[in-house]
Amino acid sequence: MAGAGQYNLHSAPQHVASRFGLDLLERAASKLPLEPARGVVIADYGASQGRNSLLPMSVAIATVRERLAPPTPISMVHTDLPENDFAALFTTLRDDPDSYLRADPAVFSFASGRSFYEQLFPAGSVSLGWSSITVHWLSAPPTAIRRHIFSPLASTNERAAYAARAAEDWTQFLVHRRAELVPGGRLVIVGSGADAGGRSGAEGLLDLANDVLAEMVSDGALAPGVYERMVIPTYYRTREEFIAGLGAASVAEGLELESCSEDALSDPLWSEFQRTGDLDTYARAMSDFTRAFSEPSLFGPVAVRGPLQATADEFYARLTQAIKGRPERAASNWHLVLLSIRKR
């Protein structure tokens, strides 16, 4: 995600998405086996800069606290990749008026800067796991996508490679969570998924972005070789693909699916535009939102971006104009898959 706190500022759709999982999270937290002597560990897998975790983690803490009063400690561990902006995360936890740290002096926050495709915690130590809008990010792109940047719009063969990598990654994710959870512990996932036809609901926006990149190639603003390597390494699993991962022997022996449902997240930026009619603000907000999740993937981490920084600035400026020209095409209708999983 874009650093310097930019993801926190431009992630309204992800913020709304997390609300779809709150009931599930509360129910999962109310059923946890709790032992006052051990304390409780809650893991927030793929926390980014933390703003969108505040409400779900407050719900989890409040639910646990109904059964386990202070001073029993609750350890909250936010995990993300090493390059994540952890400074923004801890500043948010300290300064945001909605931070769970303000409400409960016996909650302690920590971070883990490792991929969730590895084991992050000692075996049998996590009571409750939460992960919202994260597991569509793959461990690595399995192949280039020659004429696009978004796997739902890749060629058949390219899509097959993404589907295979996504299946492997999901199994790895579950195998490691199986090891980490305490018996009876729960994992709640708000997944950015796909409908039965493999559509995420954001094809219009990402196709518009791809058109802008193609236009930059044709007028010499972007080298063709750079464009061909550009990809957002995500895959949007259908409900069936999510469920299939729980059937793998290495997973099924230890984890069972408690519930799986689907929902649609209508675009909060589009709703705001419908309310205000302010096209400039809508186009900028949509472009900033796209930048916050796509810039490091498309243009590289800031530290190594070099001359591509100016190209990135130009791309997102052009994207803003393109959205102004086709505002309805950029509006997304994200497909969510919600899962609650129990450790046997």
Ligand SMILES: C[S@@+](CC[C@H](N)C(=O)[O-])C[C@H]1O[C@@H](n2cnc3c(N)ncnc32)[C@H](O)[C@@H]1O
């Ligand atoms: C779209 S953000 C979602 C952040 C937050 N959960 C929310 O609800 O807004 C996806 C996050 O997943 C993280 N992520 C992607 N792949 C990861 C991996 N393999 N291990 C840990 N975190 C990962 C990204 O760095 C990013 O911060």
